[in-house]
Amino acid sequence: MSVSIGSKYPGESRQGRDGAAPRLLEIDRLSLHIHGRQILDDISLEIAPGEIVALTGESGSGKSMTALATIGLLPPAAETRGALRLGGADLLGLSEARLCALRGREIGMIFQEPMTALNPVMRIGDQVAETILVHKAMPRAAARVRAAEVLARVGLPAERVPPSRFPHELSGGQRQRVVIAMAIALRPRLLIADEPTTALDVTTQAQILDLLRDLVREERMGLMMITHDLAVVSEMADRIAVMKAGRIVEQGETRALFREMRHPYTRQLFEASRHRADLPGARAEAPLLRVDEVTRRYPGRRALFAPAPGLIAVNGVSFEIRRGERVGLVGESGCGKSTLARAILGLEPVQAGEITLDGMPVYSQGRPDPSVRRRVQVVFQDPYGSFNPRHKVGRLIAEPFHLLPDPPKGATREHAIAEALTAVGLQPAHAESYIHAFSGGQRQRIAIARALIIRPELVIFDEAVSALDVRVRAQILDLIADLSRQYGLTYLFISHDLSVVRGITDRVLVMRAGEIVEQGPTEAVFDRPGHCYTKSLLAAAPSLPQPPGGGESDAGQPEAR
Amino acid sequence: MLSYALKRLAILAVSLAVASLVIFLVVEVAPGDPASYMLGINARPDTVAALRTELGLDLPKWERYLAWIGGMLQGDFGTSYTYRAPVAQMVTERLWVSLPLALYALTLSTLIAFPAGIYAAARRGRAGDIGVMGATQLGIAVPNFWFAMLLVLLFALKLRWFSAGGFPGWETPLAALKALTLPAVALALPQAAILARVMRSSLIDILHEDFIRTARAKGLSRRQALWRHGVRNALIPVLTILGLQFSFLLAGAIIIEQVFFLPGLGRLIFQAITQRDLIVVESVVMLLVFAVISVNFLTDLAYAAADPRLRAAR
Incomplete structure (x- = not known):
């Protein structure tokens, strides 16, 4: 890899959209077929360093496939067209060995299900250190130290959650933090998060989202965030791309997009997200x-000679x-x-x-x-x-x-x-x-x-x-x-x-x-x-922005009882 | 981990006690007099009475049970009626053949099955996988004594690399090992076929797990993800089968011992049954129960070693 690890791109500030600034990720007219079926159709998307771009849409819209294409983990039968450039170099033509060198080092990925994303028989510290060791970025001892550092950075300091823990000893939110630690251990330039908080409770979700936002800002990573939750999107993303049936139907800066919602599908998603059912009046009857x-x-499970808690x-x-x-x-x-x-x-x-x-x-x-x-x-x-x-x-x-x-x-x-x-x-x-x-x-x-x-x-x-x-x-x-x-x-x-x-x-x-x-x-x-x-x-709980027109507030819809 | 092991140990002790009781009851208390059964229907009444006294059958049942258990705990398994020799000594001699044979076969089967299973899982659906799976079908379908005869025909009679049967004793370790090789291979092949299939399907399941995808996203190649994250997780079902196979190999080698004229436990128990030597049957069965339960205990410990979730919970 030609790119130095952990460079902070000192010269760049948030000027990503004025055309001259270097793009971190450029997806250029990407199409994807699997077994002859079209999955992605002419996707174009750009992410600048330090920018959060959300891909949203319903299941089957191609969000996750876009992510997998970016990290080069598409199923074997996939055929791609177009270009997918990271720092100017096209990833689509790369050999598997080159891609392996890239994954985890230049691109980190966080998955939806923290309960199953970790190897159950391996200590969390070792799993984080593995990211470093597999890329031979540091000697073993240094990798362990770095793993503990990264775990502390994502909110798992060694004195509270030692790196010697196994995944089953952690809560869902803590496991997601471990997954994030593995993804950022080598300070990749691009982070992909596929529904990172969908399986988590609201308070845990808020903490994880905060963590991701901080990491992106501090390390100047680009974040491709995939989620179906428009409220999360509206709170996190700088820019949004709305996907439907393998196409990006609308993309733009978050506030502008929510203000305008040019595509009817975007509007439908938005309306459905804040939907209130029309309930008949409740009758005051007997319990x-x-x-x-x-x-x-x-x-509790009985220990051998101890009373059961x-x-x-x-x-x-x-x-x-x-x-x-x-x-x-x-x-x-x-x-x-x-x-x-x-x-x-x-x-x-x-x-x-x-x-x-x-x-x-x-x-x-x-x-x-x-x-x-x-x-x-x-x-x-x-x-x-x-x-x-x-x-x-x-x-x-x-x-x-x-x-x-x-x-x-x-x-x-x-x-x-x-x-x-x-x-x-x-x-x-x-x-x-x-x-x-x-x-x-x-x-x-x-x-x-x-x-x-x-x-x-x-x-x-x-x-x-x-x-x-x-x-x-x-x-x-x-x-x-x-x-x-x-x-x-x-x-x-x-x-x-x-x-x-x-x-x-x-x-x-x-x-x-x-x-x-x-x-x-x-x-x-x-x-x-x-x-x-x-x-x-x-x-x-993340909330949706005011609807276009700004008339009725999210809280006081007339039909809600 | 320690409390897990202690708990398993307690279960082992209880299982042994229950098993000994069941064996005792079945052999001694079941209808029919062991002495007259052992001597056959034409025995003279005074011979039967003499044997009853010799076996201690005139004592109360609980006393006999305690004497039997107490004797076994001190290594006294009683005296064989037909051979007029201490059972303990006979069993020990046989064990020196059967135990190495079982271990030898188990090692071979593991050495064949693990690479074959992992290879097949890694190339699922491709020619290599289909080849391995075809071979395992054959290994399961063909009886091991037939394998044994083919091995004898080829390696003993035609090539003359090994002798066709018999056991020279452990005074000459290399010769002993050589004598055990063909039987061990014959025993190992069908076991390896089963084990390879379990390994393959277990590993294929694991390769679909989310954490394999996580590993790939970290930059591990397919091969690295398979070895570092797949194999250990796939081991639990494989260990279960391994434990069962060891118990089987220890006592289930009767036919192979016959084919190769090996003086093993299987032949001993076979002879004891045909000669109605109940004392030998009783002791050998108890010994095998002990072996099976101990192997289960070791399997449980191996589970805990392979999977940290088990150490904490139980």
């Missing part, structure tokens, strides 16, 4: 679900949901949201307190009561993982029938299946297909149909829209609101995504470390949070 002083403890997942939680109400439950991962949901579903016992539906306990005499159980249904996050791929859709959505003492058969059953499919916007004929034939949004519709088929009173949505693209998410939220109107359903909506909860609920519960720290009407809690934890959650 349906009562959760009374509920505590769920897990026994336990874990209190849910600690003395009480709340009520009235019939017809839509209640949100927010909190970060590990706060006890899902444990609480399982307890309400009667999937596990509680150690103290009681959960009743219409006055009847969901769990009595050591087992869930089926007559209560069938009045509650659940929709999970991963629509694909929650279906048996070998059953037809008709059989999948008829599954809850086993909760009934006298399940419908023959024509009645067929009719119920057709009705449930129609209710979620699908065709009765879809009952004959298998689940793999459907898109993510359709699968989630099928999951909702499955929940509705036995006409429950309470439906629990556990991160039910978190994995969906924004436009699909908006449609599903509308569907959920419609169904609530049509069937008078009561919802418990569990999510770590505050903006989703805000758009679909009347009331919200904020949960932290097994306890509910704040509850109240959704708008009131979001506008005037009382508890400091709620405040910190809201402050950490």
